[in-house]
Amino acid sequence: MTQKARGKKTSSGQRREESLSREQIIAAAIELLDTSGENGLTFRALSEQLSTGPGAIYWHITDKGDLLTAACDGIVARTMNAAPIKPNATPQASIRLLALAMFDAMDEHPWVGSALTGARGHSPMVRIVEPIGRQIQALGVPKKQHWITVSTLLNYILGVGGRNAANGQYGRAHGLDRSDFLEAVSAEWLQLDPKEYPFVRSLSVPMRTHDDRRDFLAGIDLILRGIDTSHKRFASKNV
Amino acid sequence: MTQKARGKKTSSGQRREESLSREQIIAAAIELLDTSGENGLTFRALSEQLSTGPGAIYWHITDKGDLLTAACDGIVARTMNAAPIKPNATPQASIRLLALAMFDAMDEHPWVGSALTGARGHSPMVRIVEPIGRQIQALGVPKKQHWITVSTLLNYILGVGGRNAANGQYGRAHGLDRSDFLEAVSAEWLQLDPKEYPFVRSLSVPMRTHDDRRDFLAGIDLILRGIDTSHKRFASKNV
DNA sequence: CACAATTATGGAATGCAGTTCCATATGCGC
DNA sequence: GCGCATATGGAACTGCATTCCATAATTGTG
Structure with missing residues (x-):
């Protein structure tokens, strides 16, 4: 309803040249987990590493448990x-x-x-x-x-x-x-x-x-x- | 939730008649865990069950891990x-x-x-x-x-x-x-x-x-x- | 080629959790 | 009665997963 003064342009930046993929995300997650430990894996850190936002990740991953299982499964x-x-x-x-x-x-x-x-x-x-x-x-x-x-x-x-x-x-x-x-x-x-x-x-x-x-x-x-x-x-x- | 008139007086209510104890807290935690599962144990729920605030609990418990370990140890x-x-x-x-x-x-x-x-x-x-x-x-x-x-x-x-x-x-x-x-x-x-x-x-x-x-x-x-x-x-x- | 529909994207907003802060109460020794 | 250590409890802070939404790219269709 009331769209109160949230920024007019939400996505101003260009789109990434190569699209995200579940595999990329999982690989990044594994790297984060390896370097920063279990607590190092957060959607914020992951977003940053992939230079995107949390929302984009959720298009490929259902939730954190899914991500963790997938990373584990990879190993x-x-x-x-x-x-x-x-x-x-x-x-x-x-x-x-x-x-x-x-x-x-x-x-x-x-x-x-x-x-x-x-x-x-x-x-x-x-x-x-x-x-x-x-x-x-x-x-x-x-x-x-x-x-x-x-x-x-x-x-x-x-x-x-x-x-x-x-x-x-x-x-x-x-x-x-x-x-x-x-x-x-x-x-x-x-x-x-x-x-x-x-x-x-x-x-x-x-x-x-x-x-x-x-x-x-x-x-x-x-x-x-x-x-x-x-x-x-x-x-x-x-x- | 309803933040009721956050007045200048933070603690207006009377103090509890019998003081909290680590044992009481752990017992309450066990009960919460048993009835609501692992995710049921939150400091908010625990506070409510003990009719106190989170701060009071932290006087007796260092941290959630401590609480969980203590509950486990009790069992x-x-x-x-x-x-x-x-x-x-x-x-x-x-x-x-x-x-x-x-x-x-x-x-x-x-x-x-x-x-x-x-x-x-x-x-x-x-x-x-x-x-x-x-x-x-x-x-x-x-x-x-x-x-x-x-x-x-x-x-x-x-x-x-x-x-x-x-x-x-x-x-x-x-x-x-x-x-x-x-x-x-x-x-x-x-x-x-x-x-x-x-x-x-x-x-x-x-x-x-x-x-x-x-x-x-x-x-x-x-x-x-x-x-x-x-x-x-x-x-x-x-x- | 135009033009919807679908697929993706990413930043802001939401809500909830652990934890800390602080203004106060209560008991205890003097 | 006074000062100090011991408690208390509510608000505030921080960080997280997750959802929302305004859009951009891509795809399919006439």
Whole structure:
């Protein structure tokens, strides 16, 4: 109704020479996320980087969740495609390789860990489940157990990713690098009541000195052992 | 909203008869989270429920993250304390029981799953690690492996919690109950390209029919089997 | 070629959230 | 009674996602 004195000319500038595309936007979002962290992705910053307004972005993207999922999906897709699975490797080795690829991706792009958890559609998930699932098949796991076996691996991977993302964010927010952070947590644990938290206190040293990547893999191996023993009756050829 | 005659007197009303306390605030926050979901917790809603202003809350709480962590910690604390561990149960049974208790808590309070991942301090984590760790000790796992063993279990539990929380939120946002949601995802998976996603498509049925709680436990068991076989040389008494 | 209709664009406006500010109250030690 | 630390609560500030809208380019149609 009342058009009160809003500027007469809203769009005075020339139009961009090359049009926006969903892909461009997602690429810019990934760059922003990588350089400025999860909180760095705002429609304002994104607008500026693409020299446009927020409105234009919404023509290609439904909303921020969509954008985040798409960015996450992009990383996961290129990660899984790039994973160099060798045809003659054991299924176990392949699963380790796939899992490590995801770990490294989430380590390099810390926001992926949390984006994955909240991903809207399911395409990122599906991209992970498929190749791992094939190896589980190759492992000879009976069909009835496919579901829980992939679920377990996936949930573990997502758990690690989420936690690393949270730790990283905490560290960055407080200006601590990884070792400062671990040091701080380790100290905090040592100060717990010895009566109530003897076990946690005993973890103070490993907390300070552990290697995330190695331990992630150790967890995968532990789960793989659990899988292996669960269908011994089927395994005819071991490696 | 209606800004009523913002007079010169900012605080005209009487002071509350009983003072606010951190505990009251956290309790109110938990109630809000339970009834209105993760997005229901705002300082405005909280202020109203406590019939005060946002400023008063900030006297007791440093920040929203603090509040969320505290609420989460409250649930975790009561959950772990209430878990009826029997002294003569096997360590495996006790771990299952503890894990299930967490699952049920996260199922009843869906926001806990995501709050746990982003928890600021580490008290909620510590509350889970301690009792599980003791059972791992009781299991005879060598000290060197304590760290990765608890980590694996914890990460798995966090992963499941986070994913359930995300799924629930998605469902609620789209007005789907659990079975509608599973049906939708299952259908989505069936429409994937059979060449590219044969395995995922084969999971379409279990996706539709699975039982979260049962499968969570199956994952725990799978991990427990992996733990068991990793230190056979120590195990003298099995159950 | 004219001329609608559709597709895009981008800047302003909206609304809501976390957080800070500040004018005040209340209790407590002296 | 007086001054100080402890609380309180409402308004104001800031920054965000999202929507609105006046337009510009492009496409289709006679």
